[in-house]
Amino acid sequence: MNLRSVFLGCLAIAFFITACAHKQVAPTPAKPAVVAAPPQVSAPVPPPITSAVATAPVYVPDYSHAGQALPDGVFAWDALSKSVDAAAEQDFARFAFSFTNVTKDNVTVLNVHPSCGCTTAELPPTPWTIPAGAGGVIKLNVNLAGKFGTVFKSAKVTTDKGNKDLMLRINIQPPVVVKMTDEERAAGLAKAKVDRQAVFKGDCASCHAKNLDGKYGVQLYDAVCGICHDAERRAQMVPDLSKLTVPTNQEFWRTWITYGKPGSLMPAFSSSQGGPLTDVQIASLAAYLNVTHPTHAPQPAQ
Ligand code: HEC
Ligand code: HEC
Secondary structure, three states: OOHHHHHHHHHHHHHHHHHHHHHHHOOOOHHHHHHHHHHHOOOOOOOOOHHHHHOOOOOOOOOOOOOOEOOOOOEEEOOOEEEEEEOOOOOEEEEEEEEEEOOOOOEEEEEEEEOOOOEEEEOOOOOEEEOOOOEEEEEEEEEOOOOOOEEEEEEEEEEOOEEEEEEEEEEEOOOOOOOOOHHHHHHHHHHHHHOHHHHHOHHHHHHHOOOOOOOOHHHHHHHHOHHHHOOOOOOOOOOOHHHOOOOOOHHHHHHHHHHOOOOOOOOOOEHHHOOOEOHHHHHHHHHHHHHHOOOOOOOOOO
16 A cells, blocks of 8 residues: 555545535424524414415426436427538628427427537527427527538427437538639729829728727738738739848838838738728737737847
């Protein structure tokens, strides 16, 4: 026997003793109640357990069918499996399943458990009793953050007559890659040569400055910088930001994004310069780029 097993043995004994002690202690809460009762009741014999009569009826869920499948002919569902399409940038996929109690008795929904923490169920407080002939709706919302492709989820509806699984399928569409025709491209280029801020105006903004509110860092980069700098068929004057030969740092990025370059196609993004971005958004881009595009050239000697 080594020290560890002695220790574990003692622990087990200590547990056993506490468990026994608890067992003996357990009945005591009942005692004061019995002792305390007589002073309030003048009759020599206290009436038998009046408290049970006084208490409001408490709903006691019947879990006896909990492990069983809900038989057919209890709930009539509009569907047991549903499929929706979601856009790439969509936050949630929302489902609603409706049903009718087609039995002659009450049926009680005890709970609804989604298969994943990303899914929340919306329904009235449980236990939720559905009278014969009545119906209800269970809403399920799937958070799509970080998900792509085809996603399958489910939710288990537990009733006092058994369980039913509701199946969810979400087809997340691939992100839309914006493409321009050659004429549009030439027109854009011509316009931008006259006014480099044109990209943020009118039609141009529908691609170059779309849904920027609340975007920061990588998301913002993809929305406003990548469209020019990462485009496969970009004009040759648009540099590859990962291959710059000048020294870069956070301040370099911040300055370029804020002011762009007059006389070129690189627009000024700061709202102080007529651009679409706030200082906080620009700072988030500068921080992001400083990490993802570290300098390739030695910093100038200070
Ligand atoms: C409308 C297309 C367009 C958009 C949008 C755009 N740029 Fe540019 N950017 C250019 C062009 C063109 C140049 C080259 C300017 C020149 O002639 O020197 C450039 C130059 C730059 C440079 C200078 C690189 C060097 O050679 O030193 C940086 C840095 C830069 N862009 C960063 C960004 C960032 C970050 C964003 C997003 C906030 C962005 N750009 C958005 C077109 C664009
Ligand atoms: C349908 C979406 C869309 C619209 C609308 C649009 N652009 Fe673009 N723009 C792009 C894409 C995508 C690129 C990247 C190059 C490519 O793929 O053709 C780009 C690139 C550019 C460039 C960099 C030069 C180049 O060709 O690579 C400039 C400048 C520009 N656009 C200006 C404009 C202006 C000005 C307008 C409005 C007149 C405009 N764009 C409208 C999608 C669009």
